[in-house]
Amino acid sequence: MSGHLCIKLWNMQYHTD
Structure with a gap:
C-alpha cells in the first residue's frame, strides 16, 4: 500500500471548500 x-x-487538496 x-x-x-x-x-x-x-x-486534503481536493477538499478545499
Whole structure:
C-alpha cells in the first residue's frame, strides 16, 4: 500500500471548500 500518504494529501487538496 504505497499510496496511503498520497491519498491523504490528495484528499486534503481536493477538499478545499
